[in-house]
Amino acid sequence: MTTASPRRSDVALAEALVPTVLAAGAAVMEIYRRDFAVETKGDASPVTEADKLAEAIILADLARLAPEIPVVAEESCAAGVIPDVADAFFLVDPVDGTREFIQRNGDFTVNVALVRGGVPVVGLVLAPARSRLFLGVVGEGAAMLTIEDGRVIGRVAIEAVQAADGSPRIIASRSHRTPETDAFIAGHPGASIVAAGSSLKFCLMAAGEADLYPRLGPTMQWDTAAGDAVLRAAGGMVTDMDGRPLSYGPNGAAGTAAYANPWFLARGADKA
Template identity: 55%
Template sequence: MDLAALLDPLGAACREAGEAIRAVRSRGFAVERKGDLSPVTEADRAAEAIILAALARHAPGVPVVAEEEAAAGRIPDLAEAFFLVDPLDGTREFVRGGDDYTVNIGLVVAGTPVLGLVLAPEQGRLWAGVVGLGAWVEEADGKRSVLKVRSLGERLSVVASKSHMNQATRDFLAAELPNAELVSVGSSLKFCLLAEGSADYYPRLSPTSEWDTAAGHAVLLAAGGRVEGPDGLPLGYGKPGFLNAGFAASAGWDGPVLATYMPD
């Protein structure tokens, strides 16, 4: 599989999915609840259909685990390589009328995300990367800039979830990083801020699904960063239930280990 050759057609699919999401928002939509009580809308399903069709064309035969398909119980048998798709990451933010939501496509090989695309539809920005080849961001006008994590400065900038901030994260930050600047951002945009050198650290001390993180994880790795589980080891994929217990994403430096602060 030629990973670099996938970036442009899958980037186009992300942008098409983003336009479908914005069209749903402009005409209004109903909010439903899935089995886990998380919200889902027509926009999630429309975007996922576009991405699944594109993956079938450009990467035939590679299994795809997509959020809404998984919620319906349709999960393929996995191979060494498989895609993880979150067609609308940050649905709560989208439903509230906010802009911090994204479209995500990640490719995992041997447990590691190696290709990722993250689109912010309201910004028109597309972050993309292939591990070993590098990462870039494409603006709405088509201009591209190379991504690279920044060196650690005098003051640490930490990004955290808008919708999922919990007491364990507050305790961790107060104990380990009391002087850090804290910025609240939704969806996988947090990985992108690290990848483009706008932030240094992203701790997550509550569960996420692997499709929430794979694309942003790959972009960050391609830009020189890293993502570790609560035990300090590289965060892997293909886990039971496709669940992450927690993780810490960084611009490549040794941060504190999360394990002590993880909630029971």
């Protein structure tokens, strides 16, 4: 009897999770289309019933598909449920871009990632209001899937591209621009700016629509892991500001701060 390679197992897991994120996305869109209440969490960030419902759907499916792998999920962590993790674990952000969700501008996503050895190796990022699902398995490539009526009707491979000399397309947050980000942009005269919200920024880079994404401000690992995996699978990379690949897993801090990211820079394909 042969054992499946990690990459083959990762591909199978990614495909098995497609219905999961589509179901979570459908629940999110049902709430998006009607009135909903907005609460404020202890860290002053907003949360809605969409975050909670989508997370419940994802957690139930992960418990069925991979019960041996612990799950670090944003809303569970906010409620104090932070599991111990080992080499492999899931990171879940049921609605990344809650501010975009509240503003109803469409730039919000449903995110599931598998981390192994500190590296995000599988990522699914669903943009339900845009009917797009981005899927990446590191070492196997990335794809953009078109969704209609809750099912996949198209799939195309995507690949990050090299930045043009002197005129990179810099993608910047709609809701979280900082003075440091503005200074980074000013250091690239001739650059064009692509505005987007949530983990869609990683996916636009993976699809070759932007070259650099500086995040010089606070983020959490569940915000970035799925998009990071898609970008890496497409040939890009995310590093800290010292050039080291962004690493995932508890950092030794207490509570949710254990999953805080440093500032980072996402890049498209490196020059050969």
